[in-house]
Structure formats: structure tokens, C-alpha cells
Amino acid sequence: MSPIDHFSFGLLTPVLAYVMSSVGSMLGLLLTSRARLIGGREGRYWLVGAAFAIGGTGIWTMHFIAMLGFSVSGTVIRYDVPLTAASALIAVTVVGMGLFLASYGGDRLGFLLGGGLLTGVGVASMHYLGMAAMNMSGLISYDPMVVSLSVLIAVAAATVALWFTLRVSGALRIGGAALVMGVAVSGMHYTGMYSMSVQTHSEMVPVHGAKAIDFLLPLIVGLSVITVGLLLAVILSPSEKELRSEAEFRARLRQRDEGAPEVDLFGTPRG
Structure with a gap:
């Protein structure tokens, strides 16, 4: 088997990938927190934004930043552009479906x-589609046991992430x-990559496709611009405290109009 190097740029790519995964996850959690407080149709828009943040930035962008440090001795690596774009679409779609399903189910x-x-199976599919x-000029094979482990990690990480989106609020939390989500996503990625083995051909075979830097960089920049836009939307929108105060005020007005005892935001009678 040909030597594989997952860290051809040293710690640069894994650290950047982890940071990007954590940033995307944090933004997604902020957006889902807004969605819980706002609810209704507007809340669903925030969930769509969260799907782009977690699926696009936290997972897909993390994956391909890490892949920039991947190399195989004896061959160049090129990327199939349609398959790579499809993997990004899958990441955003499955995260969005998971978010809506968990949000609809509430505490169930x-x-x-x-x-x-x-979401976990979808993220694993995105990962292996990206791979x-x-x-390259070589024969690729996978260790079924390690692949299975990576899928289990993806499902566990996705479940924990969805639990966070339903429960976590406040900046520190x-x-x-x-x-934690950044560690889980990075762990799944490198576990999946560890399952891969490459046997390069004895004679160099022409390799077709695009260089990573030629199309991954524009895609990553594009998703980063979307991430900045979503972050600005969170910053410019009412704070969580303001949203809670508004919800409590509306609840008091509704109770007063109905002639019922006044209650706080959590339904506890006042006085």
C-alpha cells in the first residue's frame, strides 16, 4: 500500500478544520435558539439558516479543509466537481431534515x-461521497470495520448535536x-479517512478533475460569506433576552384579554 499523509501541512489543516467546525456549530446553535423562541414560519427560516451553518460550514467546509492536507505518495489528487458539489448539497439537506424532525418532535x-x-447516516454519506x-492513479479500498465505526460516530454526534439544538441556550453553553460538536465532527472525519487505503499503479495513469485549490477555495469562500451573513443576522436581530421579554409581554396581554389569571413566560401564575 502507498503511504498516506493526512497532515501534509502539519497541524495547520486539522486545526483550521476544527475551528471551522466549531464556528459553524456555534452559529447553528445560535440560530436554532432563535428558532425555538420565535416559532412559527419565521422560526423555520432560522432553522434553514442553521442547516447551512452546521451542514455547510460546520461539516462540509471542515471536511474539505481537512482534505487539503491529504496526500498519497506516488500520485496527484484531483477532484470531481459535480460529486463534490453534490456532497455539499447532501450535508445541508440532511442536517436541515434532522433539525426540522427534532424540532417538530420537541421532547419526544x-x-x-x-x-x-x-442526519448521521446522511453526514457519513456526504463524507464518503466527498472521498x-x-x-488518483491508484486503487482505493476501505476497511469495513473502520467505516462502520465512523458511521456510528456520525450517528452519535448527530444525535448529540440535535439534542443541543433543542436544549442549549446562552452564550457560554x-x-x-x-x-464538543467540533471534536465529534473532526473525529468522525479522521476516523473515516483512516479506513482508506491506496495502492498506486506501477505506471502513472492520467488523472482527471480539478485541483483542490481551484474550486474548493471558491466554494469555501462562498460558504464563509453565507456564514458571515447569518452571523450578522443573529447580531442585528433582537437578543434572546429581548425575545423572551416580548414573549412574556404577549403572554400577559393574551391572558388579560381572556380574563385569565396573569402568568409568566413559563405558565406559572403570578401573585
């Missing part, structure tokens, strides 16, 4: 586990949860 465990399974997009 079955919806959380179902959303985690759907399949690599073209969201920041801590995002760091």
Missing part, C-alpha cells in the same frame, strides 16, 4: 433518535456545546 425521544439516525470525488 423517538423524533430525536430518528433525526440523529437520518469518492477524489481521482452554546460555546461549550460547539466545541
Whole structure:
């Protein structure tokens, strides 16, 4: 088997990948926190933004930043552009489906586990589709046991992430949860990459496709611009405290109009 180097740029790519995963996860948790407080149709828009943040920035962008440090001795690596773009679409779609399923189910465990399974398998599919997009002068094989382990990690990480989106609020808790999610996503990525073996051909075979830097960089920059836009939307929107105060005020007005005892935001009678 040909030597594989996952860290051809040293710690630069794994550290940048982890940071990007944590940033995307943190932004996604901020957006889902807004979605819980706002609810209704507007809340669903925030969930769509969270799917782009977690799926696009936290998972897909992390994956391909890490792949920039991947090299195989004896061959160049090129990427199939349509397959790579499809992997990005899968990442955003499955995360969005998981978020909506978990949000719809609320406290019901079955919806959380179902959303985690759907999202985890989808993220693993994105990961291996991204790996399949690599073209090189060699024969690629995978260790089934390690592949299975990476899928289990993906499902567990997705379930925990969805649980965070339903429960976590506040800057410190969201920041801590995002760091944990970054570890989980990075762990799944490098576990999956460890399952891969390459036997290069004795004679160099022409390798077709695009260089990573030629199309990955524009895609990563594009997703980063979307991430900045979502972050600005969070910053410019009412704070969590303001949203809670507004919800409590509306609840008091509704109770007063109905002639019922006045209650606080959590339904506890006042006085």
C-alpha cells in the first residue's frame, strides 16, 4: 500500500478544520435558539439558516479543509466537481431534515433518535461521497470495520448535536456545546479517512478533475460569506433576552384579554 499523509501541512489543516467546525456549530446553535423562541414560519427560516451553518460550514467546509492536507505518495489528487458539489448539497439537506424532525418532535425521544439516525447516516454519506470525488492513479479500498465505526460516530454526534439544538441556550453553553460538536465532527472525519487505503499503479495513469485549490477555495469562500451573513443576522436581530421579554409581554396581554389569571413566560401564575 502507498503511504498516506493526512497532515501534509502539519497541524495547520486539522486545526483550521476544527475551528471551522466549531464556528459553524456555534452559529447553528445560535440560530436554532432563535428558532425555538420565535416559532412559527419565521422560526423555520432560522432553522434553514442553521442547516447551512452546521451542514455547510460546520461539516462540509471542515471536511474539505481537512482534505487539503491529504496526500498519497506516488500520485496527484484531483477532484470531481459535480460529486463534490453534490456532497455539499447532501450535508445541508440532511442536517436541515434532522433539525426540522427534532424540532417538530420537541421532547419526544423517538423524533430525536430518528433525526440523529437520518442526519448521521446522511453526514457519513456526504463524507464518503466527498472521498469518492477524489481521482488518483491508484486503487482505493476501505476497511469495513473502520467505516462502520465512523458511521456510528456520525450517528452519535448527530444525535448529540440535535439534542443541543433543542436544549442549549446562552452564550457560554452554546460555546461549550460547539466545541464538543467540533471534536465529534473532526473525529468522525479522521476516523473515516483512516479506513482508506491506496495502492498506486506501477505506471502513472492520467488523472482527471480539478485541483483542490481551484474550486474548493471558491466554494469555501462562498460558504464563509453565507456564514458571515447569518452571523450578522443573529447580531442585528433582537437578543434572546429581548425575545423572551416580548414573549412574556404577549403572554400577559393574551391572558388579560381572556380574563385569565396573569402568568409568566413559563405558565406559572403570578401573585
